[in-house]
Amino acid sequence: MAKTTYDFAEIEPRWQQVWEEKGVFHASDDLSKPKYYVLIEFPYPSGQGLHVGHPRSYTALDVVARKRRMEGFNVLYPIGWDAFGLPTENFAIKTGQHPIAVTRRNTDNFRRQLKRIGFSFDWSREIDTTDPNYYRWTQWIFLKLWEHGLAYKNEMPINWCDSCKIGLALEEVKEGTCERCGAPVVRRVRSQWMLRITKYAERLLNDLDTVDYLPKIKTQQANWIGRSTGAEVDFRIAGHADKRMRIFTTRPDTLFGVTYMVLAPEHPLVGELTASCSNPAEVKAYVEAAARKTDFERTEVVKEVTGIEMKGVRALNPASGKEIPIWVADYVLISYGTGAIMAVPGHDERDWRFARKFGLPVVEVISGGNVDEAAFTDIDKGTLVNSGPLDGLKPDVAIKRMTELVEKAGYGHATTQYRLRDWIFSRQKYWGEPIPMVHCPACGWVPVPEDQLPLRLPEVERYQTTGTGESPLSLIADWVNVPCPKCGGPAKRETDTMPNWAGSSWYFLRYIDPKNDKALASPEKLKYWTPVDWYNGGMEHTTLHLLYSRFWHKFLFDIGIAPTSEPYKKRTSHGLILGENGEKMSKARGNVVNPDDMVRDFGADAFRLYELFMGAFDQPIPWSTNGLVGMSRFIQRVWDMQEKVSAKAALDAATNRLMHQTIRDVGERIESMKFNTAVASLMTLGNHFGTLDAIPSAAWEKFLVMLFPFAPHVAEELWSKLGHKDLVSTQPWPKFDPAQAKEDVIEVAIQVNGKVRGRIQVSSGATPKEVEAQALADDSVKGSLEGKSVRKVIVVPGRLVNIVAS
């Protein structure tokens, strides 16, 4: 038989069609089988099409999904579209096309691209967040959140571009300027829907202990939630018996060192006290100037600290009883803690700088440093001084003691503070889920009744911005003006839409029962399929998407919908694929690689192998189209080997041993996400086959079964060429037998004082003593041991012998 070229262009689509026709990758609803739920982050179908970064995660978990099926699990590996989003809306505005049409075109393109790579997705469960049958349930969850007091309206600043006349999402703000026009972004206060994620802060943090996430993912979530323990303390204001200034501190031990107070410019007390101070005009001017500043200006690190004293008003230090000045400064944020701080310049760096600049007193209350030169902030060292009852205590003890004193005296208490903010859930955009609320002048906010869901996005003439900051929906009078669902009087719909994080916060539940029109999914199926067993995605989603979806899931658990309190059992992440030049891939840099080109030139299998082989899965790796060449050579070599396969060839010891070692390595490496070395060990076995005159068919078949998750098309084709009527897809994953992987004779290195001087062959059954004797007797070490005496011999079984001599 003459050698042929592996014709991927003909073979790959053919098998894709067979798999699809037979539905081999469909998850079954036979709930008696053990299940395994594999999940990748569903893509945002952008106009640019798939990027070689997407398949990295999809291929890796595709390997896992295929292996699990072969291990006998009922596997759910679904796919869908996270299709609401700004780029689509912007493209629609620019070209005058309807976002629905744009989305359909983009998803069609993505679907075509993904199918050509041969992922084992269950396409029968495809979902789309912009489908009213899907967002009906997103809206339903919102109504439940509202019912349970977790959704509320609040005045919140938004990022506003004065030149585009539009509110911007955080991702549209680049270094304080508008991404599209470059004008500075200012803050504008607007009434917005908020979700009370902070109510779940404690559980979101504590329950990290119950899940199997990569440590760095846990750390990042924990830092984002940002729990700090400390105390809230009330400071009285001289001459204002009715007013209290409440602050949060993590260092109540330094209370005696407080020499002034600082309020955020937006703090209500600023307004209330302005009239009582002797420089009201100056204070007002400062507050107004701060409001005009952009967030970027306010948080710029290099910026000089600024502030203004509220002259004539004084706070009372509850510890020392002294009167201290009150300042207003924009380095204090209204959004964290209580928006007011006690300043301890001796032991806080920012307070120290501020005190220096404005000539405020610095008092040392913890000895151990030199507060004239720098703030002494080391909490583990030093001793309390100038602090009355705390003198002589260590800071950690003093914190507890002072908190007790404060509680006893009734002007404060121990408390926990989170960095996590409530979730701003409103967007003033068209292309998002309408928020199903109606505002009635008589009844206030009234939810749209559940039986009226989905509340569909109305057709609009223009998606252009309104110029007022309202969503384009506000321009459609007959949609906005509706009778109040409660009293029937004239009312108006909410015109804000949901952020694109909404649809992705629960999508993994919809895959479980995607066509259910009675519930977001049936309880039995939810019980069977949740939680997701393995979820892989990008590190960039750790703090937003991952946290938001955990929050929604916990809420759904609390109201009896979700059967588990955590959505994902295991979460891993992949590294970014960079351009060939080592820079981030982007259109602007001109270094984007299109998977279509790769699949056209090298085939889907070579592309998949390269995605896995290119490097450590969790590291960022530059793309190299050259690397694909090696993969297609490997596939071609495997293709050529089929001629040498023989049922008559005896399975020799070396081949059998290597085969079992490969079964072990490939299996272990898939589980530990070392896909690059898993491919390498398949290559090693392939290279060994290359050296044989005839390949025993027993070994060849096991090889094809193991190759299948990585390069499914060629594996399926070669399997069928053996005359099999069934599919390699449905073969069981091979069993590893340690006894058969064991070597009979092992080469052991002999070292003298840590340097390799020779090698010996030892039998695998030899005892350490026998190995030692054999090593000492070997000629190769004679020279190195000349004139020395052996002090010690270390035998590492199966590895080496180290002779320590001097």
Place this chain on the structure above:
RNA sequence: GGGCGAGUGGCGGAACGGCAGACGCAGGGGCCUUAAAAGCCCCUGACCCGCAAGGGUCGUGUGGGUUCGACUCCCACCUCGCCCACCA
């Protein structure tokens, strides 16, 4: 400023504290061919000694430490990447 990663041949990268460089790419030599491409075989960390077979020294960002033994563990530092950033 904080958090998290990472620094290994010409390149991508391997390596439970135990023979550094698996597996590939690129490069060199050979076979095949009228020739080329493809394929196959061999070589390929640096330096030194030797005609050769072979032998030796140095080598995992830098400097220390622990250990019989360190790419791996500990301390300090340098460089790069990502995320967060005046968080009281």
